[in-house]
Amino acid sequence: MEFDIDVLNKVKKENINKYHYTLSLLKEGYRVGALDKKRFIYIQSQIMNLLKKIILKYTKKLSTSVKTETANQIYQSILYALDMALSQVQNPDESIHILYTREIEEIYKEGIQGIESLFEESKGLFETIKEEKLNVPLKIYNFSIDVAIPLFIKEYDIKYSAQDTKTLLDYPLIFDDMKYQGVVYINHYLVHLKLETDFIHYFNIKDVNKLLNNFGKTHQIDIEEAYFNIFEIVFNNSIFSVILRDDFSNILLSYSEYKTLKEMFVQSNEEELDTVITQATDNLIQGLDIKDDPLINYILEYKNTLFIRLKNAVKNNGLEYLVISEKNDILEETISFQSETGMTDHEFRILIDYIKECEDIKEKILAIKTNIKSLTDMIDLLSSDCLFGNEYVALYHELSNFELAVLTKIVFYEELRDDSFTLDNIKRKETQHKCEEQFIDFINKLNKNRRNEIYNLLNNKNIKQ
Amino acid sequence: MNLPKILNYDLSYYNRVSKMNKKIEKYGLLLTQKDVAVIIEEREHALIENRRVELDIQVTEQIIEELSSSPFVDKDNFVESIIEMQEIFYYIKSETDDRINDEELLEVLFECYREKCRGSLELLSGRETDLIIRQINLL
Numbered sequence: 001m002e003f004d005i006d007v008l009n010k011v012k013k014e015n016i017n018k019y020h021y022t023l024s025l026l027k028e029g030y031r032v033g034a035l036d037k038k039r040f041i042y043i044q045s046q047i048m049n050l051l052k053k054i055i056l057k058y059t060k061k062l063s064t065s066v067k068t069e070t071a072n073q074i075y076q077s078i079l080y081a082l083d084m085a086l087s088q089v090q091n092p093d094e095s096i097h098i099l100y101t102r103e104i105e106e107i108y109k110e111g112i113q114g115i116e117s118l119f120e121e122s123k124g125l126f127e128t129i130k131e132e133k134l135n136v137p138l139k140i141y142n143f144s145i146d147v148a149i150p151l152f153i154k155e156y157d158i159k160y161s162a163q164d165t166k167t168l169l170d171y172p173l174i175f176d177d178m179k180y181q182g183v184v185y186i187n188h189y190l191v192h193l194k195l196e197t198d199f200i201h202y203f204n205i206k207d208v209n210k211l212l213n214n215f216g217k218t219h220q221i222d223i224e225e226a227y228f229n230i231f232e233i234v235f236n237n238s239i240f241s242v243i244l245r246d247d248f249s250n251i252l253l254s255y256s257e258y259k260t261l262k263e264m265f266v267q268s269n270e271e272e273l274d275t276v277i278t279q280a281t282d283n284l285i286q287g288l289d290i291k292d293d294p295l296i297n298y299i300l301e302y303k304n305t306l307f308i309r310l311k312n313a314v315k316n317n318g319l320e321y322l323v324i325s326e327k328n329d330i331l332e333e334t335i336s337f338q339s340e341t342g343m344t345d346h347e348f349r350i351l352i353d354y355i356k357e358c359e360d361i362k363e364k365i366l367a368i369k370t371n372i373k374s375l376t377d378m379i380d381l382l383s384s385d386c387l388f389g390n391e392y393v394a395l396y397h398e399l400s401n402f403e404l405a406v407l408t409k410i411v412f413y414e415e416l417r418d419d420s421f422t423l424d425n426i427k428r429k430e431t432q433h434k435c436e437e438q439f440i441d442f443i444n445k446l447n448k449n450r451r452n453e454i455y456n457l458l459n460n461k462n463i464k465q
Numbered sequence: 466m467n468l469p470k471i472l473n474y475d476l477s478y479y480n481r482v483s484k485m486n487k488k489i490e491k492y493g494l495l496l497t498q499k500d501v502a503v504i505i506e507e508r509e510h511a512l513i514e515n516r517r518v519e520l521d522i523q524v525t526e527q528i529i530e531e532l533s534s535s536p537f538v539d540k541d542n543f544v545e546s547i548i549e550m551q552e553i554f555y556y557i558k559s560e561t562d563d564r565i566n567d568e569e570l571l572e573v574l575f576e577c578y579r580e581k582c583r584g585s586l587e588l589l590s591g592r593e594t595d596l597i598i599r600q601i602n603l604l
Contacts, residue, residue, distance in 0.1 A: 048471060052520045062566035065512065065519035067559060071468045 009093075010034075016092045019179045021083040022099075029096040039100060046104035047082075051075050058160055073161050080163040080182060081111030088114055115158050119183045123153055125190045132197050135205055136212060137224045144171035152186055172229050174302050195298045196231035202288045203234060203251050211237055211251050215324045220456055233324060235299070236306060240323050242280040248287030258325035265314050273314070277307045342374035348381075355386040361394055369398060375406060382435040392438035401450070405457035408443070411436050416458065423451040472518040473509050481522055482529070489533035493540065496529075500544045504529075507548040515555040524567055525551060531575050537584020549586045550574070553594055561601040573597060 010032040017024040026043065029035035035043070054074050055066055066074075085107045086095040098107060126149055133145055152167040163181045173192045180188055200208060208230070215233050216223035237251040243264075244257055253261070265273065281303045290296055313322040343351065351371050358364050364387070372378050381387075387395065396404065408423070415421045426440050443451065482501045489495070496504070508525055512518065528550045532538050538546055557570060565573070574589070577597065582588040 051468075052472070055518075055520060059563070059566070062568070063558070063563060064521040064523055064567060065517045065555065065558060066563065068469055068516045068518050070563075071472065071518040072466075075466060075468060 011093050011096065013092060018087070019181075020079075021087050021095070022079050025086060025092060025095050025099060028092070029099060034096050035100060043099060043104060047075075047078060050078055050105055050108060054078065054160070073164070077157075077160055077162045078108060081108050081115060083111070084114040084118075084162075084184075085111035112158060112162075115162050115183055118187055119156060119158065122183060122187045122190055125187070125194060126153065129190060129194055129197060132194075132201065134197060134200060134208070134230065136209060136230060138171075138212075138226070138228075138230070139224055140227055141171045141230065144169050149186070149190070156183065158183075170227065172227060174229055174231055174305070175298070191294075192298070195292075195295050196229075198292065198295055199231060199290075199299065200234050202290075203238065203249065207251050208234055210326070211324060214252075214326055217456065218321060218324055232302070232306075235302060236309075236322060237324055238284055239277060239280045239303075239306065242284050242287065243276055246283070246287075248284060253323065253325045255325045258320065258323050261323050262319050265310065265319060268314075270311055273310055274307050277303060277310065342377040343371065347371070348377065352381070352384050352386045355381075361391055364391060365395055365398055368395060378403075378407075379410065383433055387435070389438070392435055393442050396439060396442045401453050402457055404443075405454050407439060408454060409458060411439055423455045424448070469509075469513055469518050472520060473512050474505075475522075478505055478522045482525065485526060485529045488530055492533045494533050494538075494543055495540070496544070503544060504547055504551075508551050511548075511552045511555045514552075515559040517555055517559060524554060524571070527567075527571055528554070531571065535579070535584065537578075546586060549590060550578075553586075553590050557594060557598055557601070560598045564604060565601050 011028055011034070015024065015028045015031070026035065026040065030037075030040050051071070051074060054077075055071060056064075058070070058074060059066060082104070086098060088110075089095050089098065129149075130145065134141070136142075148167045148169045152165065152169075155166050156162075157164065162183070165181060165185050169186075169189060171193075173189065173196060175192055177188060178185070211233060212223050212230065215228075216226065219226075221228075234251055237253060238248070240253060240261055241247045241250050244253070244261055268276065281299060284290075285296055285299065290299070309322055313319045342348075351367060354367055355364050358367070368381065372381060382392075396407075399407070409416065412421065412426075423443055426444060428437055428440050432440075443454075446454075479501060482496065482504060483498070486496055504525065505522075508519075508522070525547070528547055532543065532546050532550065554570060554574065557574070558565075574597070577593050578584065578586070578589050582593060
């Protein structure tokens with residue numbers, strides 16, 4: 001049968017599967033009549049003959065049989081090589097024409113050359129990535145670069161298992177198409193990892209690490225062990241920094257800056273949010289003088305994701321998890337147990353006597369707030385029986401989250417050794433001072449958000465002792 | 466793609482096994498058309514049971530040739546022995562993850578069959594097969 005070039009016009013691109021290119025080409029070619037039944041069967045038998053030939057190479061002709069699993073693996077590897085060769089031409093029509101006119105083994109050999117070339121290119125790319133590796137403590141990031149990719153390079157088997165990725169690349173990228181296999185997947189991964197790394201290098205690595213720590217505190221996670229993408233955190237904050245103060249190089253935001261941004265975002269509608277993110281992205285690209293087109297495209301693609309996330313964060317009151325701010329700011333604003341040296345014994349006794357005699361609860365609280373500056377004095381005061389019933393609660397209401405976290409650490413010293421302990425529904429203990437009982441009741445009555453804020457502060461190094 | 470179905474059988478196999486009669490007739494043995502069909506069918510069955518694909522039938526040919534000269538085989542147990550030996554062969558190949566090639570395995574199997582088992586396929590397929598697998602996997 002003569003090849004009818006006109007039928008190729010009937011090929012529907014949506015019927016072509018880029019992950020199983022050859023098989024979908026055969027199916028579509030047969031459907032439109034570009035490949036007749038005879039040619040279709042001939043191609044299949046050629047693939048089987050090639051499979052037999054490669055299985056015998058695999059066994060070095062010393063065995064006539066292999067496990068079915070091995071045969072399948074080699075068969076998939078052949079298809080992978082054919083996919084590589086056929087996808088290198090401009091369009092599916094041309095690929096079908098190749099299947100009609102050329103021998104399968106010839107196409108296969110071209111595919112193997114294509115795989116070899118992509119593998120070499122990927123190795124080169126990885127060398128650059130190694131040189132530019134970020135100095136960050138994320139184990140999953142370091143493992144991917146130090147162990148997983150070298151393992152792939154060492155183990156990759158072009159002849160018999162080209163479709164296998166055979167490694168654990170767990171560090172998540174913003175855009176990671178896991179339907180790709182073998183070296184094609186690794187190459188995509190490395191290209192994207194390089195783009196993300198290039199972007200992060202526009203910023204000071206100390207700032208990046210500080211930002212990651214703030215991210216960890218915000219999400220209550222240990223960043224060394226956690227599974228997250230660095231690029232998105234850096235990019236998000238760089239955009240927020242541009243929106244707030246037109247600053248291209250600073251990714252760190254104070255808590256008060258976060259509050260300003262929150263106010264701005266909450267008052268904006270979707271269209272305004274989209275505009276502000278788009279403008280900030282354009283300004284950032286110009287401000288950082290980014291000239292690399294693939295990186296610009298990557299950024300512009302991610303910008304759309306950021307817009308959706310921002311929109312959802314505003315809607316769900318979750319902005320603090322997207323706009324990462326410096327947690328130290330919170331301490332600066334609220335800490336008051338800052339004095340190392342407390343009151344003298346004489347001063348303390350006078351204060352206790354005054355509180356006991358004073359009948360106005362507001363005056364009692366004012367006296368405490370004015371005079372108590374150290375944690376030791378506060379603890380002594382609470383256990384001195386100078387307050388009664390609701391007066392404890394009134395005092396606790398005057399304390400900041402940080403101060404409450406300090407008290408929590410003292411009251412629940414034993415319980416906090418258990419990792420599963422939370423501040424939700426705490427039970428009263430049996431032998432407790434009434435200040436502790438009142439403290440438990442007070443904490444139980446707080447709303448969940450505030451309890452969470454206090455709980456998050458428990459991990460702060462300033463109150464770990 | 467059902468590779469075992471495509472690869473395990475070829476039209477030429479029937480003729481090839483039938484032609485073995487020329488080699489075994491000197492031992493007073495003969496494979497009938499029905500015997501040949503059963504041997505080929507049981508070979509496919511053993512391959513599927515042991516999750517294998519095979520591109521040729523030369524292992525079966527070698528088993529036939531080897532057994533035909535064995536003093537422990539006669540016309541009554543010949544076909545049954547071929548079938549049993551095929552099963553043991555593919556079982557060991559899979560259980561040892563192909564650590565041993567065809568020639569070497571046939572040699573080990575037949576030596577064991579002659580020397581240790583004195584022609585008992587029951588002994589060979591039980592304890593001795595396990596021992597062979599263990600030895601190969603230790604290599």
